[in-house]
Amino acid sequence: MITFDLSEEQELARTAMRGFAEGELRPIAQKLDRDSTISTSTLDVLWSTGLAQMQGADEKGRCSILNAIVLEELAAGDATLALALAVPVAFAQAIMDQGSPVQRETLLPLFQGNAFHAAAIALLEPHFGSSVSELTTTAIRDGDGWRIRGRKTLVPLAAASSHFLVIAQAEGRRVGFIVDRDASGVSVEAPVPTVGLRALQMSDVRFDGVFVPASARLGGDESADVQRIIDSSRAGLAAVMTGLSRSVMEYVIPYAKDRVVHGSALASKQSVAFRIADMYINVAAMRLMAWRAAFELGASRDATRSSQLAFTYAAQQSMVIADEGLQIFGGHGFVREHPIEMWYRNARAVSMLEGVAGV
Amino acid sequence: MVDFTLTPKDEQLVNIAREDSAIARKYARYYDQHHDELEPVALPESEGRPDPYALLEADPEGTSGPIVTQALLHLEYPDVRMRRDASRFLGTKIIKYAGTPEQIEHFGGMLLSIAISEPGAGSDPRAMVGNARYDKATDEWILNGEKIYCSGFGEAAGAVVLLKGPPDERGIRPFCSFVVEKGSPGLQPLGQVDKMGMRAWDTADFVLQDCRVPSKNKLDADFKRTLMVFNGSRAMVTAFGLKTARNLLDTVRENLLNGELAITYEQGRNARSSVRDRLIALEALHDATELMILRAKWSEQRNGVTAEDTMVEASMAKALGGVATRRITQECMELLGPLALTEEKLAEKWFRDARIFDIFEGAGEINRLIVARWLLGYSGKELS
Numbered sequence: 184m185i186t187f188d189l190s191e192e193q194e195l196a197r198t199a200m201r202g203f204a205e206g207e208l209r210p211i212a213q214k215l216d217r218d219s220t221i222s223t224s225t226l227d228v229l230w231s232t233g234l235a236q237m238q239g240a241d242e243k244g245r246c247s248i249l250n251a252i253v254l255e256e257l258a259a260g261d262a263t264l265a266l267a268l269a270v271p272v273a274f275a276q277a278i279m280d281q282g283s284p285v286q287r288e289t290l291l292p293l294f295q296g297n298a299f300h301a302a303a304i305a306l307l308e309p310h311f312g313s314s315v316s317e318l319t320t321t322a323i324r325d326g327d328g329w330r331i332r333g334r335k336t337l338v339p340l341a342a343a344s345s346h347f348l349v350i351a352q353a354e355g356r357r358v359g360f361i362v363d364r365d366a367s368g369v370s371v372e373a374p375v376p377t378v379g380l381r382a383l384q385m386s387d388v389r390f391d392g393v394f395v396p397a398s399a400r401l402g403g404d405e406s407a408d409v410q411r412i413i414d415s416s417r418a419g420l421a422a423v424m425t426g427l428s429r430s431v432m433e434y435v436i437p438y439a440k441d442r443v444v445h446g447s448a449l450a451s452k453q454s455v456a457f458r459i460a461d462m463y464i465n466v467a468a469m470r471l472m473a474w475r476a477a478f479e480l481g482a483s484r485d486a487t488r489s490s491q492l493a494f495t496y497a498a499q500q501s502m503v504i505a506d507e508g509l510q511i512f513g514g515h516g517f518v519r520e521h522p523i524e525m526w527y528r529n530a531r532a533v534s535m536l537e538g539v540a541g542v
Numbered sequence: 543m544v545d546f547t548l549t550p551k552d553e554q555l556v557n558i559a560r561e562d563s564a565i566a567r568k569y570a571r572y573y574d575q576h577h578d579e580l581e582p583v584a585l586p587e588s589e590g591r592p593d594p595y596a597l598l599e600a601d602p603e604g605t606s607g608p609i610v611t612q613a614l615l616h617l618e619y620p621d622v623r624m625r626r627d628a629s630r631f632l633g634t635k636i637i638k639y640a641g642t643p644e645q646i647e648h649f650g651g652m653l654l655s656i657a658i659s660e661p662g663a664g665s666d667p668r669a670m671v672g673n674a675r676y677d678k679a680t681d682e683w684i685l686n687g688e689k690i691y692c693s694g695f696g697e698a699a700g701a702v703v704l705l706k707g708p709p710d711e712r713g714i715r716p717f718c719s720f721v722v723e724k725g726s727p728g729l730q731p732l733g734q735v736d737k738m739g740m741r742a743w744d745t746a747d748f749v750l751q752d753c754r755v756p757s758k759n760k761l762d763a764d765f766k767r768t769l770m771v772f773n774g775s776r777a778m779v780t781a782f783g784l785k786t787a788r789n790l791l792d793t794v795r796e797n798l799l800n801g802e803l804a805i806t807y808e809q810g811r812n813a814r815s816s817v818r819d820r821l822i823a824l825e826a827l828h829d830a831t832e833l834m835i836l837r838a839k840w841s842e843q844r845n846g847v848t849a850e851d852t853m854v855e856a857s858m859a860k861a862l863g864g865v866a867t868r869r870i871t872q873e874c875m876e877l878l879g880p881l882a883l884t885e886e887k888l889a890e891k892w893f894r895d896a897r898i899f900d901i902f903e904g905a906g907e908i909n910r911l912i913v914a915r916w917l918l919g920y921s922g923k924e925l926s
Contacts, residue, residue, distance in 0.1 A: 184545060184547065184548075184549050184552070184605070184606040184607070184610075185545060185546060185547070185548065185552075185606040185607075185610050185836055185840065186543070186544065186545050186606070186840065187544055187837055187840050187841075188543065188544070189543075189544065190543050193543075193544075248543075248544050311812075312812050313810075313812060314809055314810035314811070314812045314813030315808075315809075315810045316808045316809040316810060316813050317813055410808055413808070436917070436918065439918075440918060440919075450918050450920070450925075451918075451920060451924055451925050453907075453911075453925070453926070456910070456911075456914035456918060456920075456925050457907070457910045457914065459914060459917065459918065460861070460910040460911075460913040460914040460917065461861075461910070463858070463913060463917055464834075464858045464861055464862050464913065465862075467834065467837075467855075467858060468830040468831070468833065468834050468862055469830070471830065471833035471834065471837060472826070472829065472830050472833060474544055474546075475546050475829075475833060478544060478545065478546050479546075482547075487807045487808055488807040489829075490807075491807035491808070491822065492807070492822065492825055492826040492829050492830075493826075495822055495823055495826045496823075496826035496827065496829075496830050499823065499826075537810060
């Protein structure tokens with residue numbers, strides 16, 4: 184039946200992650216943005232939330248809505264840091280859901296320790312007009328294995344990653360291959376700075392005829408559903424965008440109430456108040472859309488439509504919210520003292536990525 | 543545990559409502575073109591067909607709840623009703639919560655509209671000039687005013703009318719409401735309003751000219767108590783509007799994205815045609831609104847219709863729904879192209895029908911004021 188009651192576990196996680204994000208993530212967000220790097224100790228602090236370790240903990244399977252809640256809360260602290268954690272978690276989820284027994288046995292323990300473990304799904308490709316539904320990275324059979332050729336882009340924390348789940352076009356369909364970062368032919372390029380999410384150090388990764396054994400194919404056989412990984416990522420990104428949008432709104436409100444313009448508070452002017460109301464409405468709406476997608480994924484239902492719509496809605500609205508939020512700050516919205524301009528850049532970036540999160 | 547699944551019984555009731563809508567569609571154009579003619583009390587096809595609303599009310603067991611599942615039915619709003627729904631008569635509802643036992647007995651079985659709006663007072667009822675004064679000699683109230691856009695008044699036996707009472711010691715005129723029955727001398731119905739859309743929806747104006755009603759017709763209902771009746775209706779009306787938008791989305795899919803061209807949700811932005819891309823954005827807006835409606839109705843079911851959360855969420859749903867209904871219907875017409883302009887298809891009717899939904903039963907601006915005041919902690923004076 185239709186209900187929006189959170190379970191006790193979900194409520195507790197929400198409260199805990201909110202406190203954690205406020206206390207640990209928000210205070211360092213701008214510095215990370217300037218330095219364009221995340222320290223190992225900060226990555227370990229992220230890891231200490233237990234999000235990665237929790238994914239396989241329950242024999243019934245993970246709770247996708249819980250993951251969406253956690254991603255939102257972390258992103259409300261800082262979207263970059265939320266994604267830094269979401270990226271390896273998404274990799275682990277893909278292995279957990281669709282990996283062969285050997286893949287699960289070998290790889291999942293990497294995500295159970297106390298130290299941050301980087302691994303990433305390599306999906307996006309560096310050419311204009313590229314789409315995740317039509318990839319140019321190919322995998323061609325070679326003996327009893329495959330040769331992967333192509334270039335992936337915007338892979339977060341690529342340099343630190345132990346493995347990539349490379350999505351390639353193989354025999355007419357998209358297939359996932361688990362590639363060791365150290366395999367011959369894999370080159371992680373130096374990260375090129377990006378407009379937002381700078382500390383994720385997103386890089387291109389080249390695959391020059393990288394040979395992988397048959398056992399490296401995700402699932403080991405023909406059954407893996409790559410679309411599901413993309414669906415999960417869209418739902419996860421929608422949750423991240425919900426958190427990011429919420430942080431903009433929560434920052435704007437006290438400022439707009441305090442700031443006196445032409446004799447009255449900015450927030451008391453209808454135009455401004457309405458824009459803030461719209462922020463609140465659309466954060467609520469995008470959250471529900473993210474939850475619906477997460478719910479369908481968690482219930483093993485076809486979630487392609489709901490994930491696409493959740494992502495599309497959040498992408499559109501989070502850019503609007505960041506944009507209006509910046510406008511409300513006037514000149515202060517344009518300078519780097521305030522985090523608003525960072526959120527504007529981050530909003531643009533998050534709303535254009537694919538494959539970097541999961542529920 | 544958050545859950546978006548309809549129960550089997552939800553599905554069953556929704557399917558009945560959906561079929562009702564499909565059956566009624568053949569009458570859509572007729573009532574659109576004959577706005578003076580009221581919808582029949584029931585369509586001939588209603589014979590032998592169950593009433594999903596009545597079934598739900600009789601036994602909500604196994605559904606998502608009486609209010610949530612009712613919202614699912616609202617989302618199947620038809621062009622022409624299968625049968626009359628007495629609960630849509632808001633005047634009758636007011637009697638039930640504000641009436642004395644005698645008033646409930648006397649008026650509770652009548653179909654009564656609510657009459658608030660005037661030519662000079664829409665979203666600001668306080669601007670109304672309609673007034674009531676007491677005649678001690680006859681123990682009657684004398685009512686004067688012009689009321690417009692009264693839903694259901696054409697069919698109703700009368701209305702609960704909100705008017706300004708005599709000034710008190712500070713010179714302030716409090717609001718009061720009265721039951722006025724048709725046939726009362728001084729009540730002159732002016733007939734059906736000629737609207738751009740929703741022309742099957744009974745909407746009528748009337749004038750009160752020294753209309754006398756006995757004091758027993760005066761309700762213990764001031765401004766706040768009268769307007770309370772709208773508490774459950776914002777999300778409901780949003781659902782009606784969303785259905786007109788969905789009708790147009792369906793029309794786009796049927797005519798432009800059928801068969802091989804059917805929309806697929808896998809593609810990233812750059813791989814999608816403009817039509818698909820725009821439709822996906824519109825579907826997202828539609829679904830977001832639907833979830834907000836269900837969320838508001840779930841809050842109402844859980845916490846009651848007057849809870850603050852319920853009221854804010856209802857306003858949120860209505861504000862979003864106003865945007866959604868306008869944008870989706872306007873853009874779907876564009877996507878369909880010039881053929882959609884003709885009366886050959888109902889598309890142009892739904893485009894006309896949709897436009898009222900950001901205006902009546904709480905204009906978008908009013909709902910944003912409600913949300914903003916609550917969110918920012920401002921009174922009506924601080925944020926006007």
